[in-house]
Amino acid sequence: MSEHTPFSFSPEHKDGVYEAIYKRRDMRHFKPDPVDPELMAKLLHAANAAPSVGLMQPWRFIRITDQALREEMHLLVDEERHNTAEALGERGKEFMKLKVEGVRECGELLVVTLMDRREGHIFGRRTLPQMDLASVSCAIQNIWLAARAEGLGVGWVSLFDPDKLKSLLKMPDDSLPIAILCIGHVEAFYDEPMLEQLGWRQRGQLDDMVMENGWDADKAERSHQQDK
Known part of the structure; x- marks a missing residue:
């Protein structure tokens, strides 16, 4: 469940934003x-x-x-x-x-x-x-x-x-x-x-895209594996 702040959209409007993002x-x-x-x-x-x-x-x-x-x-x-x-x-x-x-x-x-x-x-x-x-x-x-x-x-x-x-x-x-x-x-x-x-390429995993406090070479390598 997402956090609500005084500036949040209504639940219906938030759902619409995310629906557009994920169904684009x-x-x-x-x-x-x-x-x-x-x-x-x-x-x-x-x-x-x-x-x-x-x-x-x-x-x-x-x-x-x-x-x-x-x-x-x-x-x-x-x-x-x-x-x-x-x-x-x-x-x-x-x-x-x-x-x-x-x-x-x-x-x-x-x-x-x-x-x-x-x-x-x-x-x-x-x-x-x-x-x-x-x-x-x-x-x-x-x-x-x-x-x-x-x-x-x-x-x-x-x-x-x-x-x-x-x-x-x-x-x-x-x-x-x-x-x-x-x-x-x-x-x-x-x-x-x-x-x-069509099997041309698969979307990479978010965990391989997010690094903390510097470059993570292992994650970077995993994200490149599908190119090989």
Whole structure:
């Protein structure tokens, strides 16, 4: 039973937060039904409410509404899919059997990017400049959890050449695409993450991820064993 404080949500609201977290899935199978514009606006507002270092809000969102552009993006993803399979060596053939994106099928396609002129933001980034990337990841997670609560699926696609996608979308040189998000209606959510269902990889145990007062080499090694 969780501890109650004066600032706790109601039990029902707390249950809803945890349900969204544990039932979130990286979806690859979508129905072509369009996403209601008001609902899409709610998801983007949720993303914009994410925490960011120095309140710099480094995220920029590019909605893809042109079908021809969507097809070009699909080709970029497919190109990287083959390159990844080659890099995986003996697991390449197994990888090629996986469905890794729903760029063509999803109702809404969104490219999440890092802003340009980021070097001007020093607060929280002087020694850790990658904190802008961490902030964008928080915005993506907000979209994901809000979408799950609304019954929509989200798939994070990272199989693309960033420079080629930047060129395709006419982005500034000092900006960077981070994710292609497939968003839309689904027939059903996976009972467990798809890569677990298909035997590609199993989720590691929390005990191997939590260390105390310093680095635990034994735990770190155990967490790496599934990569071998």
